[in-house]
Amino acid sequence: MGSLSLSGICRHQFSPLIMLDFNQSNHRIEKAGFVRKPEKGGLTITQVASPLRRPVIVPSLDNETVDRRDPNHVAWTSVRQERWEGELVVQGEIPLWLKGTYLRNGPGLWHIEDYNFRHLFDGYATLVKLQFENGRLIAGHRQVESEAYKAARKNKKVCFREFSEVPKSENFMAYVGDIAKLFSGASLTDNANTGVVKLGDGRVVCLTETQKGSLVIDPNSLETLGRLEYSDSLGGLIHSAHPIVTDAEFLTLLPDLVNPGYLVVRMEPGTNERKVIGRVNCRNGPAPGWVHSFPVTEHYVVVPEMPLRYCAQNLLRAEPTPLYKFEWHPESKAFLHVMCKASGKIVASVEVPLFVTFHFINAYEEEDEDGRVTAIIADCCEHNADATILDQLRLQNLRSFNGKDDLLPDARVGRFTIPLDGSPYGKLESALEPDEHGRGMDMCSINPTKLGKKYRYAYACGAQRPCHFPNTLTKLDLVKKKAKNWHEAGAVPSEPFFVARPGATEEDDGVAISLISEKNGNGYALLLDGSTFEEIARAKLPYGLPYGLHGCWVPKE
Numbered sequence: 380m381g382s383l384s385l386s387g388i389c390r391h392q393f394s395p396l397i398m399l400d401f402n403q404s405n406h407r408i409e410k411a412g413f414v415r416k417p418e419k420g421g422l423t424i425t426q427v428a429s430p431l432r433r434p435v436i437v438p439s440l441d442n443e444t445v446d447r448r449d450p451n452h453v454a455w456t457s458v459r460q461e462r463w464e465g466e467l468v469v470q471g472e473i474p475l476w477l478k479g480t481y482l483r484n485g486p487g488l489w490h491i492e493d494y495n496f497r498h499l500f501d502g503y504a505t506l507v508k509l510q511f512e513n514g515r516l517i518a519g520h521r522q523v524e525s526e527a528y529k530a531a532r533k534n535k536k537v538c539f540r541e542f543s544e545v546p547k548s549e550n551f552m553a554y555v556g557d558i559a560k561l562f563s564g565a566s567l568t569d570n571a572n573t574g575v576v577k578l579g580d581g582r583v584v585c586l587t588e589t590q591k592g593s594l595v596i597d598p599n600s601l602e603t604l605g606r607l608e609y610s611d612s613l614g615g616l617i618h619s620a621h622p623i624v625t626d627a628e629f630l631t632l633l634p635d636l637v638n639p640g641y642l643v644v645r646m647e648p649g650t651n652e653r654k655v656i657g658r659v660n661c662r663n664g665p666a667p668g669w670v671h672s673f674p675v676t677e678h679y680v681v682v683p684e685m686p687l688r689y690c691a692q693n694l695l696r697a698e699p700t701p702l703y704k705f706e707w708h709p710e711s712k713a714f715l716h717v718m719c720k721a722s723g724k725i726v727a728s729v730e731v732p733l734f735v736t737f738h739f740i741n742a743y744e745e746e747d748e749d750g751r752v753t754a755i756i757a758d759c760c761e762h763n764a765d766a767t768i769l770d771q772l773r774l775q776n777l778r779s780f781n782g783k784d785d786l787l788p789d790a791r792v793g794r795f796t797i798p799l800d801g802s803p804y805g806k807l808e809s810a811l812e813p814d815e816h817g818r819g820m821d822m823c824s825i826n827p828t829k830l831g832k833k834y835r836y837a838y839a840c841g842a843q844r845p846c847h848f849p850n851t852l853t854k855l856d857l858v859k860k861k862a863k864n865w866h867e868a869g870a871v872p873s874e875p876f877f878v879a880r881p882g883a884t885e886e887d888d889g890v891a892i893s894l895i896s897e898k899n900g901n902g903y904a905l906l907l908d909g910s911t912f913e914e915i916a917r918a919k920l921p922y923g924l925p926y927g928l929h930g931c932w933v934p935k936e
């Protein structure tokens with residue numbers, strides 16, 4: 380096999396893990412590529428054994444002709460191969476201070492054999508890395524080797540309960556056994572496809588909503604090293620997919636589905652033992668609200684109680700319901716609870732307007748002139764209290780975009796004000812006019828030095844309509860209430876991840892990193908200046924990658 384060469388213009392040679400000669404890459408890539416084949420009632424993706432250079436047009440069952448190459452957007456198409464690594468040609472300038480690895484995790488493989496998954500969140504985890512050093516960029520991707528992924532590959536079928544996929548029971552007795560396995564957690568997935576974090580002790584962990592899906596990986600080789608086994612006996616099967624991780628601690632929430640409430644727990648670097656800070660009892664409803672994420676301030680943890688609540692019956696169902704493992708309970712209302720990090724005491728528990736969020740952006744303490752904390756401000760990507768966004772993220776919806784229909788429900792930066800004077804109600808308002816970011820809003824990051832503190836800027840994905848998924852990168856100025864947007868026609872950008880320049884004094888002095896999946900099947904890594912939000916560099920990948928969710932930064936020591 381030849382050395383790495385991007386149409387003969389690669390500047391540097393090194394030893395790529397999997398050497399691809401991109402001059403001949405069509406052959407290799409298409410050989411390993413996935414194309415669609417017609418199936419009753421729709422199209423499925425399957426693997427092709429032979430190289431396809433020209434479209435093979437086959438009639439579908441309803442006599443339409445179908446391009447078998449790759450009619451889906453690459454963002455919603457399974458990753459082409461298990462792993463790849465190589466150096467990219469950089470257009471523009473990567474700042475020399477940017478030294479380290481950006482890791483991004485996400486559900487990148489949505490089929491097993493001929494069987495296609497339904498929902499974005501079902502996919503087996505694909506880790507992507509961008510290693511920056513001296514203005515050069517080495518990229519790679521690799522599948523996370525969870526038990527769920529390995530079992531599916533070996534047995535050629537789904538073997539664990541994923542977000543919406545449930546393994547098919549062979550017969551009634553097996554079904555009874557499967558229910559027992561659900562309660563013990565044995566049948567739950569460990570497919571760590573949501574995020575990746577660097578703990579204070581240097582371990583890098585991929586995470587999802589199930590506790591067993593906490594998998595330690597090597598940030599250089601992207602190899603899966605093993606499970607992070609929590610050594611405490613706190614039990615429970617699920618946790619927030621977005622712990623708050625700093626060099627000093629790992630904070631997360633463990634929902635209690637039996638006695639509706641949440642444990643707020645803390646783990647120190649170098650240990651696997653989570654210790655309880657305190658407990659929040661739900662104010663209402665049959666089950667705790669979904670806690671995909673939560674915010675903290677310098678002294679407090681904010682525990683959200685969303686009316687989108689876990690649902691025991693839906694957990695047991697084999698077929699997905701519109702809200703999957705959740706149920707919308709507007710009558711149960713919405714609450715925010717504030718717990719003191721040091722004492723575990725609840726200092727406020729307020730009713731707030733109904734809301735739906737996956738992602739809190741940040742929170743901080745508001746003080747009066749005497750330095751007394753009077754309120755907590757907590758910002759989130761808020762879906763206008765409409766839980767249908769969860770169903771919008773079905774792959775069929777994502778793949779069906781025709782360039783015209785405007786299917787993405789409106790979202791905004793929701794700003795909660797939680798008074799600390801004992802008042803029973805909190806406020807929820809838009810932090811800026813949602814038209815500033817096209818009324819799409821999710822997948823956010825901030826300067827990590829502003830975590831829990833008063834802050835001004837957030838980076839997120841917004842919308843340029845019509846669209847069916849967030850398709851812009853947006854820099855939000857929450858003081859001026861303005862957004863600056865980046866957009867490329869047909870492109871699907873992933874979460875802009877902010878990396879601060881070492882020694883910076885300005886909040887937005889740094890870069891925002893995103894991976895772009897293009898309409899034509901290509902893809903590239905993009906660097907925007909954190910301050911001007913103009914492009915400073917891009918580097919084309921050998922092939923477009925599927926959409927990914929959340930990332931982290933591993934600085935080079």
Ligand SMILES: CC(=O)/C=C/C=C(C)/C=C/C1=C(C)CCCC1(C)C
Binds near residue numbers: 704
């Ligand atoms: C990718 C993402 O953001 C969310 C993934 C969520 C998952 C994998 C949820 C899994 C679950 C089960 C398999 C059963 C128990 C409930 C729940 C945590 C939703």
Ligand SMILES: CC(/C=C/C=O)=C\C=C\C=O
Binds near residue numbers: 928
């Ligand atoms: C990608 C997403 C929502 C987009 C809608 O605007 C949510 C992802 C949630 C999990 O991490």
Ligand SMILES: [Fe+2]
Binds near residue numbers: 573738
């Ligand atoms: Fe998330």
